[in-house]
Amino acid sequence: MSQIILHHYPESPFSEKVRLLLGYKNQAYDAVTIPIIMPKPYLMPLTGGYRKTPVMQIGADIYCDSALICQLIDHLFPENSIYPVSSSASDIALANWTDTFFFRVSVAVAFQPRALVNNALFADEAAASAFMADRAQLSAGSTQLSMDFETALVYFHGHMKRLDNQLEASAFVGGQNPTIVDFSTYHCCWFIHNNEAIRDTLAPYGHVAAWMEVMASFGQGELTEIQGQTAVDIAREATPSSDSKAASNQFDGINVGDEVEVMPIDYGFQPVRGTLQLSSLEELVVRRVDQEAGELAVHFPRLGFQISSVPD
Ligand SMILES: N[C@@H](CCC(=O)N[C@@H](CS)C(=O)NCC(=O)O)C(=O)O
Incomplete structure (x- = not known):
């Protein structure tokens, strides 16, 4: 290959x-x-x-x-397949919800006004307007990428709280081993965690933080x-x-x-x-x-x- x-x-x-x-x-x-x-x-x-x-x-x-x-x-x-046959239909459905609806929620949280401080994409007016124009082109004709920030923030915390409870009882979102749902959930959390200006959004969720550390320890390959x-x-x-x-x-x-x-x-x-x-x-x-x-x-x-x- x-x-x-x-x-x-x-x-x-x-x-x-x-x-x-x-x-x-x-x-x-x-x-x-x-x-x-x-x-x-x-x-x-x-x-x-x-x-x-x-x-x-x-x-x-x-x-x-x-x-x-x-x-x-x-x-x-x-x-170590992340698509165990015994849960693959529900895992794929849940990963899809996470990659679409929950990602849209995470985008609104990740681009809230205080998140833009020290963000290189918004370093100067020209960079900011080039980025905004590009993302307007990306979402032209669609409503699937934007959500009102206040609405999104409530959805975000609701899912985080439920995840935190689940991760207190289970090593991974998918059970004892990671499934595709863990990888989809992780990248949405990482989107927030990766920006220091809004990292405190995740502070109440200790079990999510511990799970993120385990996930991050997998590394990125060579x-x-x-x-x-x-x-x-x-x-x-x-x-x-x-x-x-x-x-x-x-x-x-x-x-x-x-x-x-x-x-x-x-x-x-x-x-x-x-x-x-x-x-x-x-x-x-x-x-x-x-x-x-x-x-x-x-x-x-x-x-x-x-x-x-x-x-x-
Ligand atoms: N459903 C797609 C979504 C990909 C997506 O929205 N990626 C973002 C970046 S994370 C994007 O394409 N942004 C615009 C760009 O990179 O030009 C997937 O799972 O790969």
Whole structure:
């Protein structure tokens, strides 16, 4: 197998979830630090439009969305699986709630006015307005990323209090061993903990703090920084996987071989266009050719994405 390449940036909570899982699995990987805002000149040739962070690359196979990335990492390195079969349906449902609704709550808490003091993103007016304009573009046409701060703060403390009670009785959110729910919950807490100006939000929750320390002790694996251009070159020289599968249940009426567009259902409505290579209840794979990166297979999870046919 070619080396894993993680496209991420240090401040990204969803990247932290993936870095921590790579640490838990004790893996070495390459990483490209991508810009926090558009343009992302070495990422767009690989994804064909998908702009969220993180993205994982293995040769000419590009994996979008941390939910799919975590499943792939667990599949590649199955020891100490974080998807125990006995709870996998409820774990995946709960991780999805955490990555969507609870992440939205955490964003409102993380960007409250006092959180912006000493924040490099808001260091000067030009940096602040570039960031705000970029995030307005990210959430254009969507209501899924914003929430009133006071409303969010109550939801945040409610979930933290319940988690604290649970973690008094249980080593991990998922039970005696960490599951995907622990990794999803951790990155939302880390988003708040990572900013000194608002870290005290977590102060009442001693059991959450102790659990966070255990989670953080997994580390981030062995990361080797590479350049974005190197990642594009690696993709161009590799051959994408050719696994092809038609959905056994044709719920969407779209067939392998059709020209399609795939994009998230929540925010970041930048479609990726190509030929549908694989369609299952869990995954969509779009085959596309890029001038710089060559022939690619771009993978998406089903959950959280929509697909449409592109008329000839
Ligand atoms: N559902 C996505 C959400 C990813 C997401 O929202 N990432 C944030 C950063 S943590 C993002 O893309 N922000 C805009 C950007 O990086 O351009 C996933 O699980 O990967």
